[in-house]
Amino acid sequence: MKNIVILISGGGSNMAAIVRAAERDRWAERFGARIAAVISNKADAGGLAIAKAHGIDTAVVPHKDFATREAFDEALAKVVDTHSPGLVVLAGFMRILTPGFVGRYAGRLVNIHPSLLPAFPGLHTHQRAIEAGCKVAGVTVHQVTTELDHGPILAQAVVPVLPDDTAATLAGRVLAQEHLLYPRAIAGWLLDTLSHKP
Numbered sequence: 001m002k003n004i005v006i007l008i009s010g011g012g013s014n015m016a017a018i019v020r021a022a023e024r025d026r027w028a029e030r031f032g033a034r035i036a037a038v039i040s041n042k043a044d045a046g047g048l049a050i051a052k053a054h055g056i057d058t059a060v061v062p063h064k065d066f067a068t069r070e071a072f073d074e075a076l077a078k079v080v081d082t083h084s085p086g087l088v089v090l091a092g093f094m095r096i097l098t099p100g101f102v103g104r105y106a107g108r109l110v111n112i113h114p115s116l117l118p119a120f121p122g123l124h125t126h127q128r129a130i131e132a133g134c135k136v137a138g139v140t141v142h143q144v145t146t147e148l149d150h151g152p153i154l155a156q157a158v159v160p161v162l163p164d165d166t167a168a169t170l171a172g173r174v175l176a177q178e179h180l181l182y183p184r185a186i187a188g189w190l191l192d193t194l195s196h197k198p
């Protein structure tokens with residue numbers, strides 16, 4: 001069984017979309033994959049209750065308890081590794097990860113970013129897209145490398161930017177696509193991994 005560990009920091013709507021897709025599309029049966037755990041760096045992340053309601057193991061590793069990024073990432077990796085992850089999924093996980101953490105999960109660490117990368121890495125992507133006069137915006141699922149919001153692109157979806165959009169209305173339109181794209185991209189990754197099995 002391939003274990004998927006999802007890291008969140010907040011509401012966890014992307015995590016919930018992945019969990020729903022795994023149940024609906026029978027990932028265990030079709031891909032031999034299951035969501036093994038949801039881990040947050042914040043104890044009050046709303047997504048933790050959603051995960052528990054689906055019978056998924058949860059854990060909290062508060063980044064504030066650690067003096068350095070390296071110490072936090074070490075502690076986080078220890079908890080992640082207790083679930084023997086085949087894939088680690090960042091879903092609204094709002095911490096920059098150290099090269100040590102990224103290297104440990106190289107090739108099996110993915111992220112979702114609410115812009116059409118390589119445009120607008122970092123924060124405030126929707127406001128920046130509006131201010132740049134973009135006519136389209138969107139979302140990217142990519143493999144994580146040591147450079148923030150870079151790495152090989154696995155999937156993208158595009159939405160229009162409408163004339164009266166605010167950052168909030170655009171974010172809502174993009175988020176609806178995130179919920180479709182992320183489960184699809186992970187299912188594609190699982191399928192690909194299966195077909196490359198020796």
Ligand code: GRF
Nearest residue numbers: 010011012013014092112114
């Ligand atoms: C999403 O827009 C994600 O792309 C970004 O943060 C947001 C998290 O939302 N990195 P949620 O926690 O999945 O609801």
